[in-house]
Amino acid sequence: xxxxGDNHMIESDITLDTLGxxxxxxxxxxxxxxxxxxxxxxxxxxxxxxxxxxxxxxxCQTTGHExxxxxxxxxxxxxxxxxxxxxxx
Amino acid sequence: xxxxxxxxxxxxxxxxxSKPERVTIVLLSGDMDKAMAAFIIATGAAAxxxxxxxxxxxxxxxxxxxxxxxxxxxxxxxxxxxxxNKGGAASLPLSKFNYGGLGTTMMKKVMRDNHxxxxxxxxxxxxxxxxxxxxxxxxxGLLGISKETLIDGVDQLAGVSTYLAEAKxxxxxxFI
Numbered sequence: 001x002x003x004x005g006d007n008h009m010i011e012s013d014i015t016l017d018t019l020g021x022x023x024x025x026x027x028x029x030x031x032x033x034x035x036x037x038x039x040x041x042x043x044x045x046x047x048x049x050x051x052x053x054x055x056x057x058x059x060c061q062t063t064g065h066e067x068x069x070x071x072x073x074x075x076x077x078x079x080x081x082x083x084x085x086x087x088x089x
Numbered sequence: 090x091x092x093x094x095x096x097x098x099x100x101x102x103x104x105x106x107s108k109p110e111r112v113t114i115v116l117l118s119g120d121m122d123k124a125m126a127a128f129i130i131a132t133g134a135a136a137x138x139x140x141x142x143x144x145x146x147x148x149x150x151x152x153x154x155x156x157x158x159x160x161x162x163x164x165x166x167x168x169x170x171x172x173x174n175k176g177g178a179a180s181l182p183l184s185k186f187n188y189g190g191l192g193t194t195m196m197k198k199v200m201r202d203n204h205x206x207x208x209x210x211x212x213x214x215x216x217x218x219x220x221x222x223x224x225x226x227x228x229x230g231l232l233g234i235s236k237e238t239l240i241d242g243v244d245q246l247a248g249v250s251t252y253l254a255e256a257k258x259x260x261x262x263x264f265i
Contacts, residue, residue, distance in 0.1 A: 020204045024133040028214060031136035062110075062137040 010069055010084045012044035013037065019080065023051050027059050030085065034065065037087040042068055045085065048078040056083040064088055109140045111259040113252065118265055119148030120184035121193060121208060127265045128211035134261070135218035142255045143215070145243075146225035149265075150232060151176040152208065153222060153240050162233025171233055178208040178240075216242045223247050 016033045018026040026047045037043055045056065053070060060067035068084035112134040116127045127143065134141045145153050156179055160171020186192035200207060206214065215222075224239055226246045236246055245251075256262045 022203065022205050024129050024136065025204075025206065028132055028136045028218070031138075031218075059137055062139070 009071060010044075010082075011042065012084055013041040015044040015046065018045060018047045018049075020048065022049050023055065026052055027055055030056070030059065031063070034085065034087055039087050039089060041087050043085045043087065045083040047081050047083065050079070050081070052081050052083055056085065060085055109138055110261075111255065112139050112141045112261040113144065113256045113259045113263070114141070115144045115146065115252065115262075115264045116149035116152060117147050118184070119151035119181055121181035121196075122184050123265050124149070124152045124178070124181055124208050125211065127263070128208065128215055130263065131220050132211060132214050132218055135215065135220050139261075140221075141215075141219075142221040142223060144223050144225060144247075144252050146228045147232070148174075150224060150228060150234055150239075152178050152181065153212070153224060153243055154234060155238050155240055156180065158234075158238035160233040161235040161238065167233035174232060176234070176238070178212055181208060212240070223251065 014033070014037060016029060018029050021029070026045060026049060030043070030045055033045075034043055045052070056070070057067045059065075065088050066086035068086050070084070071082040073080045073082065112131070114127050114131055116124060118124065127149075131141050131143055151174065154176025156177035158176050160168060160174070162168045162171060181193075182190065183193045183196055186196075197207060199205075222243045224236070224243050224246050226248055229236065229246065236243075
């Protein structure tokens with residue numbers, strides 16, 4: 001699954017699609033999905049809720065998982081945010 | 090098998106480190122919007138690894154009553170009160186623009202169209218994430234609500250001391 005897509009900068013192991021869902025669902029789904037990963041793997045979370053830009057780093061800070069970064073993809077009609085989290089424990 | 094001696098101070102430090110942050114929420118209101126806010130914070134906190142306890146009192150009890158549950162009071166005053174004070178997470182009114190239920194119906198449609206979970210779905214998620222739910226015994230009695238008419242998964246019935254015992258260790262304590 002690594003290195004998929006052309007303009008994909010951050011590599012991930014598993015993708016979680018939360019498109020169309022508002023707060024708190026992306027965070028709740030992330031907290032469930034992260035359990036399926038092994039330590040060191042990177043989870044990619046797709047969201048069109050702008051709140052994810054602040055919420056996911058905050059979630060990482062509280063839970064102790066590593067915040068890798070965010071990518072934005074301007075699509076019509078909404079921007080898709082790709083948040084990357086590395087499982088640390 | 091060899092037993093390793095654990096130094097007490099180290100064990101305590103480890104315990105304190107692993108101790109999750111506590112959040113308590115008192116839900117006094119039985120309005121849909123306020124119940125949503127309470128459950129969004131509760132589920133969000135639980136997803137962040139915090140230990141969440143919710144206390145339901147007065148109109149907040151309506152949120153955790155089974156749909157269509159009637160009041161079981163014997164005396165006429167409380168009985169008649171039960172006819173007016175209906176429960177059920179799916180039938181809560183908005184605190185504003187309810188317009189006899191029309192505004193709430195419209196709001197629910199907008200929420201559904203936008204994949205937003207309603208109060209019943211949020212309660213399910215909260216229970217799934219291990220949010221503890223406590224009903225206040227005093228107001229249960231006052232409103233003539235029997236514990237059998239509360240939804241499954243309400244962890245306990247308790248009073249103010251239980252709330253305070255939890256809240257004093259809480260880093261986030263909310264009253265909604």
